[in-house]
Amino acid sequence: MRQPEPEPQSFDRVLSSMCTEPHPDARAAAERFLATNPGDPATYEAVADLEARAVEGLATLAAHPDPETAAGYVTSGGTEANVQAVRSARNRHEGSDAENGERDVNVVAPASAHFSFHKAAELLGVELRTVPLDGDYRAAPDAVAAAVDEGTALVVGVAGSTEYGRVDPIPELASIAEEAGARFHVDAAWGGFVLPFTDHAWAFADAPVD
Numbered sequence: 001m002r003q004p005e006p007e008p009q010s011f012d013r014v015l016s017s018m019c020t021e022p023h024p025d026a027r028a029a030a031e032r033f034l035a036t037n038p039g040d041p042a043t044y045e046a047v048a049d050l051e052a053r054a055v056e057g058l059a060t061l062a063a064h065p066d067p068e069t070a071a072g073y074v075t076s077g078g079t080e081a082n083v084q085a086v087r088s089a090r091n092r093h094e095g096s097d098a099e100n101g102e103r104d105v106n107v108v109a110p111a112s113a114h115f116s117f118h119k120a121a122e123l124l125g126v127e128l129r130t131v132p133l134d135g136d137y138r139a140a141p142d143a144v145a146a147a148v149d150e151g152t153a154l155v156v157g158v159a160g161s162t163e164y165g166r167v168d169p170i171p172e173l174a175s176i177a178e179e180a181g182a183r184f185h186v187d188a189a190w191g192g193f194v195l196p197f198t199d200h201a202w203a204f205a206d207a208p209v210d
Contacts (some may be wrong), residue, residue, distance in 0.1 A: 011206040027037025038074065061196045061204035062188075078189030079116040085152030089154035089183040089210075108147045109156035110139035110168060114187060117156065126153065137161065139168040141176060148180040155184050159202045165193065167200045183210040 017164075022030075023123075041048035049189045050076050059070035086107055093105050106127035109117050121128035131143040139157060148155065155177035157165070157168040170186060177184035186202060186209050188195065195202050203209070 058192075059204075062192070063196075063203040065204060077119075078114060078187065079119070081189065082114060082116040082185075082187060083120040083123065085156075085183075085185040085187075085210075086117065086126065086154060087124055089185070090124055090126055092183065093153035094181070104151055105153040106149075106151050107150055107154045107156065108144055108182075110144070110158060111138070112137065112158050112163065112166065112168075113156050113162040114158075114162065114189070127151075137164045137166045139173060141169055141172040144173055145176050148176060148182060150181075152177075152180050154183040155180070155182050157184065157186045158190075159186050159188035159195055159200070162190055165190065167195065167202055170202045170209070171207040174209060178208055184208065184210060 001048075029096055036044055036047055038044065038047045038051060054074055055072040056067045059067035059072070064070045075084065089107070090105050106129050107117065107121060108129045108131060111130050111133050117128060120126075127149045131147050132140055134140040144155060155173055157170045157173040159167050159170065174184045184207070188202065191200075191202075201207070
């Protein structure tokens with residue numbers, strides 16, 4: 001016997017629920033273009049154009065100084081975006097030697113960072129240094145500053161933690177990363193479409209974000 005599929009549930013008390021029912025229009029669009037490969041822009045030129053427009057629109061929303069030249073691509077989700085951030089920072093860090101396979105680098109992230117950073121560290125062979133939060137469940141700048149060193153390739157800030165919706169002190173963390181010669185990544189998968197309409201300091205206009 002086939003077990004009946006469970007009915008979709010609405011968790012109204014969980015603002016960050018990842019399991020809500022897709023909008024009918026979004027479902028229809030996804031089904032229509034299942035065979036379209038965005039990784040092949042030579043064949044699917046329209047998709048490449050849509051991606052470029054999406055990147056420009058998101059850059060504008062995040063207060064990028066020049067949205068028309070902003071570089072980026074549409075990922076499958078937050079996990080891929082975080083893995084790519086770690087990969088890019090590792091490969092571009094001055095202390096790494098890609099040709100000889102030597103990348104003795106580390107990533108500093110708050111305890112509230114998404115578990116995908118643990119995956120990224122294991123996959124890419126970097127050390128993940130997790131620092132404690134302050135009394136408001138945000139990254140503690142003093143703890144971040146104490147954790148970085150010359151081997152730090154990336155500092156992570158969270159713009160809307162999954163559990164609490166808290167926004168880290170992005171400008172302070174960006175300054176720490178810049179002083180250490182590290183890249184700075186903001187994980188805004190949770191709050192990226194909400195924060196532009198608040199007074200939180202989290203975007204390109206507020207700090208040197210990579």
